Amino acid sequence: MVQIRDTEGxxxxxxxxxxDEVRRILEEYRLHPDTVNRFGRTALQVMMMGNSGVARLLLEKGANPNLQDEGGIAPIHDAARSGFVDTLRVLVEYGASVNVADRYGALPIHLAIREGHHEAVEFLAPLSDLRHANASGQTPVDVARVYHQPDMIRLLFDHIRS
Known part of the structure; x- marks a missing residue:
């Protein structure tokens, strides 16, 4: 039986x-990577988003890249909000949906735009539903306007037209 300390670790x-510690714990305790901690969160949901190696290992071991928390946040939302493109690539490679909405209707691209992560927006734009509106009725282009991101507006329009 898996003990709490194992999942917490x-x-x-x-x-x-x-x-190395993630690998050791997964192998030694034979934990499934989607095992939740006492807060109901998985390792992929709490991982250091800038560490694409940890993401790859968890996903290789069977972690669900689309698992959402109670706020509808999936790991891809966190990676987009933080601007970690390498982690975004790994998540998408393992089946993460770029068109999953959080409880506010925001797609990962909405969050990347809001935070000013141009490289993340460049990666997400060709994969995202650019006509999707969040709960406030804003499409990604609208969010770029609100946050005064003219380069992103042009980039988004280029993808909408193509």
Whole structure:
């Protein structure tokens, strides 16, 4: 039987970005990577988003890239909000949907635009539903306007037209 300390150790190691410790815990305790900690969160949901190696390992071991928390946040939302393009690439490679909405209707691209992560927007734009409106009725172009991102507006229009 898996003890709480084992699942806590996995999520702690993932949150710190400690690839070797994540690997050791998964193998030693034979945990499924979607095992939740006492807060109901998986290692992929709490991982250090800038560590694409941890993401790849968890996904290789069977983590669900589209698992959402109670707020509708999936790991791809966190990676987009933080601007970690390498992690976005890994998540998409393993089946993460770029068109999953959080409880506010925001797609990952909405969050990347809001935070000013141009490279993340460049990656997400050709894959995203650019006509999708969040709960406030804003499409990605609208969000770019609100946050005064003229380069992103042009980029988005180029993808809408193509």
């Amino acid at each position: 996995l999520t702690r190691a993932a949150a710190r970005g400690n690839l």
